[in-house]
Amino acid sequence: MTKAYMGKILMVDLSSGTMTEEAIPDSVYEQYLSGMGLGAYILYNRIPAGADPLGPENILGFCSGLLTGTGSLFSGRWTLVGKSPLTGGWGDANCGGTFSPAIKHCGYDAVFFKGISPKPVYLYVKNGKAVLKDAADLWGKDAVETEEKLKKQYGEKAGVAVIGPAGEKVSLISGVCTDKGRIAARSGLGAVMGVKKLKAVVLDGVQRINVQDPEEMKRLSLKCVKWTNFPMPLSLLPGVGLALMGTFMGATPVMFAQDGLLYKTILRTWGTGGMNQMSAEMGDSPLKNWVGSSKDFPLSKSKTINPDIIRKAEIVKYHCYSCPLGCGGICATKGKYSHTHKPEYESILALGGLCMNEDLDSLFYLNELLNRAGMDTISAGATAAFAIECYEKGILTNKDTDGLELKWGNTEAVVALIRKMVNRDGIGDILADGSKVAAAKIGRGAEACTVHAGGQEPAMHDGRGDPGFNVHYSVEPTPGRHTIGAHLYYEMFQLWKRVKGLPRPSLLFMKGSKYKVNKEKAQASAACSKFMSMGNGAGMCMFGLFIGAKRIPTFDWLNAATGWKFSPEEYMTIGERIQTIKQDFNVKHRIEPKNNFISRRAQGNPPQKEGANKGRVVDVEKLAADYWEQFGWDRATGKPKAETLKRLGIK
Amino acid sequence: MSYTISEKCNGCGACMRVCPADAITGEKKKAHAIDANLCIECGACGKVCPQSGILDGNGIACTMIKRSEWPKPEITVETCIACGICVDACPVGCLAMSERPRNKGVDAFPYLKDAKACIGCGFCRADCPMDVIAMLKPVKEKKASSEVA
Ligand code: SF4
Numbered sequence: 001m002t003k004a005y006m007g008k009i010l011m012v013d014l015s016s017g018t019m020t021e022e023a024i025p026d027s028v029y030e031q032y033l034s035g036m037g038l039g040a041y042i043l044y045n046r047i048p049a050g051a052d053p054l055g056p057e058n059i060l061g062f063c064s065g066l067l068t069g070t071g072s073l074f075s076g077r078w079t080l081v082g083k084s085p086l087t088g089g090w091g092d093a094n095c096g097g098t099f100s101p102a103i104k105h106c107g108y109d110a111v112f113f114k115g116i117s118p119k120p121v122y123l124y125v126k127n128g129k130a131v132l133k134d135a136a137d138l139w140g141k142d143a144v145e146t147e148e149k150l151k152k153q154y155g156e157k158a159g160v161a162v163i164g165p166a167g168e169k170v171s172l173i174s175g176v177c178t179d180k181g182r183i184a185a186r187s188g189l190g191a192v193m194g195v196k197k198l199k200a201v202v203l204d205g206v207q208r209i210n211v212q213d214p215e216e217m218k219r220l221s222l223k224c225v226k227w228t229n230f231p232m233p234l235s236l237l238p239g240v241g242l243a244l245m246g247t248f249m250g251a252t253p254v255m256f257a258q259d260g261l262l263y264k265t266i267l268r269t270w271g272t273g274g275m276n277q278m279s280a281e282m283g284d285s286p287l288k289n290w291v292g293s294s295k296d297f298p299l300s301k302s303k304t305i306n307p308d309i310i311r312k313a314e315i316v317k318y319h320c321y322s323c324p325l326g327c328g329g330i331c332a333t334k335g336k337y338s339h340t341h342k343p344e345y346e347s348i349l350a351l352g353g354l355c356m357n358e359d360l361d362s363l364f365y366l367n368e369l370l371n372r373a374g375m376d377t378i379s380a381g382a383t384a385a386f387a388i389e390c391y392e393k394g395i396l397t398n399k400d401t402d403g404l405e406l407k408w409g410n411t412e413a414v415v416a417l418i419r420k421m422v423n424r425d426g427i428g429d430i431l432a433d434g435s436k437v438a439a440a441k442i443g444r445g446a447e448a449c450t451v452h453a454g455g456q457e458p459a460m461h462d463g464r465g466d467p468g469f470n471v472h473y474s475v476e477p478t479p480g481r482h483t484i485g486a487h488l489y490y491e492m493f494q495l496w497k498r499v500k501g502l503p504r505p506s507l508l509f510m511k512g513s514k515y516k517v518n519k520e521k522a523q524a525s526a527a528c529s530k531f532m533s534m535g536n537g538a539g540m541c542m543f544g545l546f547i548g549a550k551r552i553p554t555f556d557w558l559n560a561a562t563g564w565k566f567s568p569e570e571y572m573t574i575g576e577r578i579q580t581i582k583q584d585f586n587v588k589h590r591i592e593p594k595n596n597f598i599s600r601r602a603q604g605n606p607p608q609k610e611g612a613n614k615g616r617v618v619d620v621e622k623l624a625a626d627y628w629e630q631f632g633w634d635r636a637t638g639k640p641k642a643e644t645l646k647r648l649g650i651k
Numbered sequence: 652m653s654y655t656i657s658e659k660c661n662g663c664g665a666c667m668r669v670c671p672a673d674a675i676t677g678e679k680k681k682a683h684a685i686d687a688n689l690c691i692e693c694g695a696c697g698k699v700c701p702q703s704g705i706l707d708g709n710g711i712a713c714t715m716i717k718r719s720e721w722p723k724p725e726i727t728v729e730t731c732i733a734c735g736i737c738v739d740a741c742p743v744g745c746l747a748m749s750e751r752p753r754n755k756g757v758d759a760f761p762y763l764k765d766a767k768a769c770i771g772c773g774f775c776r777a778d779c780p781m782d783v784i785a786m787l788k789p790v791k792e793k794k795a796s797s798e799v800a
């Protein structure tokens with residue numbers, strides 16, 4: 001194959017122990033790319049309607065990107081796919097590190113698992129041979145220990161993906177870990193791996209990934225590096241300067257359209273944590289379980305998570321495979337664990353601001369604890385915040401919490417609670433499946449304290465500050481997802497510079513205009529979904545895509561790697577197809593799209609009384625109907641129309 | 652195109668031992684064969700075969716080279732973007748990213764961690780998007796250490 005993809009998948013039946021190699025026709029790649037697209041195509045066709053996500057019929061897939069290993073940059077992301085036990089519908093989780101090329105070096109674009117193994121096993125693939133091996137001595141070990149043990153045995157070169165104890169204990173908010181702390185965390189797919197008794201996947205191949213036009217790939221990559229290296233004075237600013245920018249942006253009624261070069265500079269200098277204080281100030285981070293505002297978590301409190309302090313702990317930058325930017329970092333920490341991946345913005349705000357916890361040492365500790373347990377930091381923090389609100393309102397008492405005083409900002413209690421969740425101990429057993437399941441078990445009106453979309457806790461981006469987040473949290477086939485679209489993302493993707501017919505946002509606008517429902521908004525949201533679905537098929541990192549569609553040559557890389565001659569519009573149609581097959585997967589599995597709308601509290605119902613998002617209300621229902629219409633899905637129900645499925649060739 | 656083995660093969664097995672892709676099979680003292688589906692054209696077999704019995708992808712016979720003279724990667728770290736593509740491209744895992752940042756920098760850098768394992772295939776050079784790797788015949792045993800840069 002000299003078309004960037006390997007043309008084959010491996011299907012492992014864990015119940016019988018049989019393994020089948022399957023050739024995938026070119027037409028599938030031409031319609032769905034690889035990665036998430038290939039995963040969606042396989043799962044749509046092979047998981048029977050209504051299958052139990054924790055039963056043998058569910059299929060879990062590890063999918064590499066079409067552009068992974070082709071000489072392109074920002075293309076080292078892989079997608080974990082499966083029916084989500086957390087939402088009951090389409091599930092996927094995206095992860096960086098070095099695992100994506102490891103899949104292709106084994107000669108596959110994706111490896112899928114069905115069935116349930118009678119005992120703990122792991123898959124080992126080397127040079128054309130795949131075997132299931134006994135994992136009795138790995139079961140119970142944390143994610144980092146497991147990876148270290150396997151790499152000691154098979155060499156550092158092997159790609160290793162594992163579950164930690166949270167996945168083994170079938171926590172519905174657990175994920176799959178690679179590279180000692182990168183985690184495909186969302187959708188609760190670690191639980192699927194756990195219930196299948198699959199502890200690890202070890203991929204140790206050396207197959208080459210060949211492309212049509214290697215020279216053109218290099219030329220395009222050099223062009224991309226020109227932009228990632230583009231010097232921006234912002235990097236000289238102290239972290240507190242970013243915070244003050246956030247304060248200004250939170251207060252001003254007028255806004256500028258943003259250029260992704262600003263954000264790439266923040267990522268390069270500080271990582272995602274560069275946004276810590278800025279987001280809290282400008283109304284981007286939800287605080288105090290989405291009830292609070294920047295008034296509750298002012299600079300005097302958030303100063304402990306000043307990105308400069310976090311940067312001081314950084315020993316060296318961490319780059320995912322093929323990334324020229326390096327937003328990650330390896331940090332030295334105090335206490336039990338000596339090293340940790342630099343805690344991400346999401347983790348810090350979920351375990352910090354959302355719980356009103358200001359203690360930075362605890363955030364470093366919890367980050368590593370959760371990475372090792374293989375539990376989603378966003379959902380863990382959000383569920384802890386939910387529990388705190390329940391406690392403060394008297395829905396939970398000391399009797400329920402084994403004496404933990406779950407008060408806002410009580411660091412010790414938050415740490416103890418998360419430890420209980422990881423171990424499924426006491427109240428932790430109830431909370432280990434996320435806030436929606438916990439609220440149903442607790443009763444007594446606890447549901448009113450949850451913030452979720454279809455069962456998934458949303459990320460630390462407030463849709464009352466950027467209504468685009470609320471649209472995507474509510475309408476995506478993977479509800480609660482923050483890595484697809486927003487008002488801000490649309491500005492940064494700069495798609496209108498490459499794709500015909502898309503609206504160009506105004507450079508200067510009144511903030512209030514973001515909340516008006518109109519056709520341009522729907523077009524922009526739909527374009528974000530199509531673009532990111534396409535990007536996830538290609539294995540692209542969203543942070544790379546933020547730099548702008550004209551600067552980061554995704555479409556051109558795809559053509560040079562495969563030899564296709566598709567236009568940007570045709571690539572957007574591929575994204576549309578991937579998005580629609582995921583939506584139809586949900587319909588097939590009896591998800592009512594309307595039931596995935598984000599909780600009313602996060603819609604601004606009731607509106608906030610103070611802070612950057614004071615008075616803001618987002619009309620999710622109207623926005624969703626317009627969005628659905630853009631895709632040819634029914635305006636009232638969100639279900640893809642028969643003619644739409646036919647047009648896209650989805651059968 | 653895959654490498655192949657000609658009738659000159661006397662079954663010594665040297666190629667089989669060096670092949671990182673497990674592409675070569677054959678019994679001792681009997682003719683060996685290369686599985687075209689597994690061969691990655693790294694050329695290691697051609698460099699160890701004492702019979703010149705290995706033909707490259709173009710059907711040209713390879714000549715044996717003393718292992719100490721196999722080319723090795725020299726990396727100009729100043730212009731490296733730390734993408735790690737070279738480390739991943741190496742079929743024998745002899746490259747690694749450093750655990751400490753480079754001089755006056757914040758990023759790690761690739762270095763030849765296990766010079767003995769290097770088969771001189773040049774995949775790292777071919778795949779480096781920045782073209783900062785050269786494959787050079789070692790002058791003398793150089794120290795391979797992460798402290799060099
Ligand atoms: S060229 Fe490399 S991969 Fe191919 S048979 Fe020879 S040693 Fe093995």
Ligand code: SF4
Pocket residue numbers: 726730731732733734735736737738761778779780781782783784
């Ligand atoms: S492939 Fe080139 S640019 Fe990337 S890490 Fe290796 S030497 Fe540096």
